[in-house]
Amino acid sequence: MKEEILKGLQKSLRDYDQEGCVAGAKKAIQEGVDPLRAIDALTEVIQEVGDGFSRGELFLPDLIAAGATMAGAMAELTAALKKKGLERKSLGKVVIGTVFGDIHSIGKDMVSTLMTASGFSVHDLGIDVKAERFVEAVKQDRPDILAMSALLTTTAKEQKVVIEALKREGLRSQVKVIVGGGAIDQAFASGIGADGYASTAPEAVTLVKSLIGR
Amino acid sequence: MAMKGFIRKFKPLEILSEEQFQAIHKATLDVLQNVGIRIEHKRALKLLESHDCQVDYGNMRAKFPPGLVEECLRKCPSSFRVKARDPQKDLIMGGNTIYFGPAPGKQTVNLDTWEPREATRKEAYDGLTILDALPNVHFLPSYTPYFGFEGLPPVMRIPEICAAKIRNSTKWFFDGYSNDCEIFIIQMAQAMGIDIMCSMLASPPLTFYGEAVECAFRMAEAGMAGRVLPGGVCGATAPVTIAGSTVTANAEILAGIVLLQLMRPGMRIEVKDFTYPQNMRTGSPAFANIGVSLHGVVFSQIWRRYGIPAGMTTAYPSSKIPDFQCGYEKAIIALIAALSGINLQLVQGAIHGELTHHPVQAIIDDDLVGMIGRFLEGVEVSDETIALDLIAQVGPIPGEYLSKEHTRKWWRKEQFIPQVADTLTYPEWMKKGKKSCLHYAKEKMEEILAKHKPTPLTESQERDIEKILEDARKFYKEKGML
Numbered sequence: 001m002k003e004e005i006l007k008g009l010q011k012s013l014r015d016y017d018q019e020g021c022v023a024g025a026k027k028a029i030q031e032g033v034d035p036l037r038a039i040d041a042l043t044e045v046i047q048e049v050g051d052g053f054s055r056g057e058l059f060l061p062d063l064i065a066a067g068a069t070m071a072g073a074m075a076e077l078t079a080a081l082k083k084k085g086l087e088r089k090s091l092g093k094v095v096i097g098t099v100f101g102d103i104h105s106i107g108k109d110m111v112s113t114l115m116t117a118s119g120f121s122v123h124d125l126g127i128d129v130k131a132e133r134f135v136e137a138v139k140q141d142r143p144d145i146l147a148m149s150a151l152l153t154t155t156a157k158e159q160k161v162v163i164e165a166l167k168r169e170g171l172r173s174q175v176k177v178i179v180g181g182g183a184i185d186q187a188f189a190s191g192i193g194a195d196g197y198a199s200t201a202p203e204a205v206t207l208v209k210s211l212i213g214r
Numbered sequence: 215m216a217m218k219g220f221i222r223k224f225k226p227l228e229i230l231s232e233e234q235f236q237a238i239h240k241a242t243l244d245v246l247q248n249v250g251i252r253i254e255h256k257r258a259l260k261l262l263e264s265h266d267c268q269v270d271y272g273n274m275r276a277k278f279p280p281g282l283v284e285e286c287l288r289k290c291p292s293s294f295r296v297k298a299r300d301p302q303k304d305l306i307m308g309g310n311t312i313y314f315g316p317a318p319g320k321q322t323v324n325l326d327t328w329e330p331r332e333a334t335r336k337e338a339y340d341g342l343t344i345l346d347a348l349p350n351v352h353f354l355p356s357y358t359p360y361f362g363f364e365g366l367p368p369v370m371r372i373p374e375i376c377a378a379k380i381r382n383s384t385k386w387f388f389d390g391y392s393n394d395c396e397i398f399i400i401q402m403a404q405a406m407g408i409d410i411m412c413s414m415l416a417s418p419p420l421t422f423y424g425e426a427v428e429c430a431f432r433m434a435e436a437g438m439a440g441r442v443l444p445g446g447v448c449g450a451t452a453p454v455t456i457a458g459s460t461v462t463a464n465a466e467i468l469a470g471i472v473l474l475q476l477m478r479p480g481m482r483i484e485v486k487d488f489t490y491p492q493n494m495r496t497g498s499p500a501f502a503n504i505g506v507s508l509h510g511v512v513f514s515q516i517w518r519r520y521g522i523p524a525g526m527t528t529a530y531p532s533s534k535i536p537d538f539q540c541g542y543e544k545a546i547i548a549l550i551a552a553l554s555g556i557n558l559q560l561v562q563g564a565i566h567g568e569l570t571h572h573p574v575q576a577i578i579d580d581d582l583v584g585m586i587g588r589f590l591e592g593v594e595v596s597d598e599t600i601a602l603d604l605i606a607q608v609g610p611i612p613g614e615y616l617s618k619e620h621t622r623k624w625w626r627k628e629q630f631i632p633q634v635a636d637t638l639t640y641p642e643w644m645k646k647g648k649k650s651c652l653h654y655a656k657e658k659m660e661e662i663l664a665k666h667k668p669t670p671l672t673e674s675q676e677r678d679i680e681k682i683l684e685d686a687r688k689f690y691k692e693k694g695m696l
Contacts, residue, residue: 059494106450106497200496
């Protein structure tokens, strides 16, 4: 029975069926499936999607749909985990978001999905994220990595604002900061004092692994 | 007198049936009337509201009645002149004429490693000298040849490149806008007595940012020409289908046209397709994807019908070096554009997308453009070209045509003679070191730089331009941007 629920959950993710996936997660919790097992089952599928993307068999629309489908179910499952006082083991914790004033989500979503697929636990703050919100998430989540995206030249400088805010709060040394997005290059990243920059989503995964020594 | 360009002497390629055209046209008006366009500019929204558009100031959205859209379309001239520094290089846009211009790049490339790097000031000016000399470069677009050069602060890029274009070429050009720089672009155009267009670029889906609209007001008030572009990426900021993305692109452009015609009735407007499919692996525009051509041919057909001069999406290659891929990508896109009856097309010089440009590539591409231009001129059929008398006179073998005056008179008109293509025989080719068009183009670049001197500005013109640049620097310093 529990195996069937998990298989159904995986199928709904493979089909990018957002409602089905949330319903599957709820059902798993109701039927007493260990939320950790349900998360592992979803991660397995996301890894398949990530691998398919790397092999050039799956494309951006797949990656975005898979990420969005998984997000709803993950919200249910992590809430259930919290209730039990449990936490998921992962390669590392990542807080990610598109900076204040910028509403571009695709690049950030790609990175978020591929990081999840690679075994990181990702807290996605979404788009148009103010510096205070990033700082708050770093305080609360104590992530290994803070990842920021900016597509516009006009919003790129907001990444610096966040880094400065982290310094003011005495949090800068506790977290590795990586930046990316259409408006960013290595020189800019170094200039604002980021720990790393990647020009593509798969590179971002490699970068994070090297930064935290995995 | 005006720049000659190429005149297409046969029917354009059209791929939409009447029914398909009507369906797209109707859907476009539907989007304008029922979905509306977000226009982040209060003065523009007020202007639209006073002309019966339904305006929601809360979400800055305007809905356009079809009658207003059609009335504004009728106000646009179907053909018009834009003045260049050299009056013989004015463009007359519209009709069967196609003008080609270079495809700019953010940076230049190293010719040995093909890696991108920022151009120096000298390279930017030399690049313009080459473009001034190339016979099939009829005008210069914005950001040409590079988006800037070493040591330039970002806000001064467009003004400095504008000044460089004025100094090193007498050809007509248009420009971009950013951070109010159009103020200084207009001043430079006025100082030179030339026409300028700054692009009013939509931020799809269905949005114009305030900056684009402010630039449009400034252009209209200065009596300059207007240029409206969509800018969607199919599958990201526009529907993934050619038909759907044509609807959103045209809705964005038509909203721009309505605004411009309300600002200044009868304003000269050129529209340009600027739509790429999305590279579904990277999220970047899929440069040189065949979708560019399909979208462009449909665009060309519709805007010819609307009676407004139109340009097609730039023939940017996806390749990184001037190789086979670069060649076929440019050739297919540029040729299809020309056959579609488009009026403006950017081709020469781009190496990868809008990221890199090099004069050597521009020289190679100039041959491609010349070849296409010759094709557009079609076949002259007259008693003289049919040459019945001559055929009778020459008769069968041992008759020949090489010694005839008819051959001497006509061969240069019938053929196109490339400047740098390899056209040697095998023995000659081997003897001369097995050179390719790339080698010849490098030699040609050196030759042009040694011989071609762009017409310099007069002392007072140079003073005017430098003063305007100085004013721009002051303006940005005061704003804390420099």
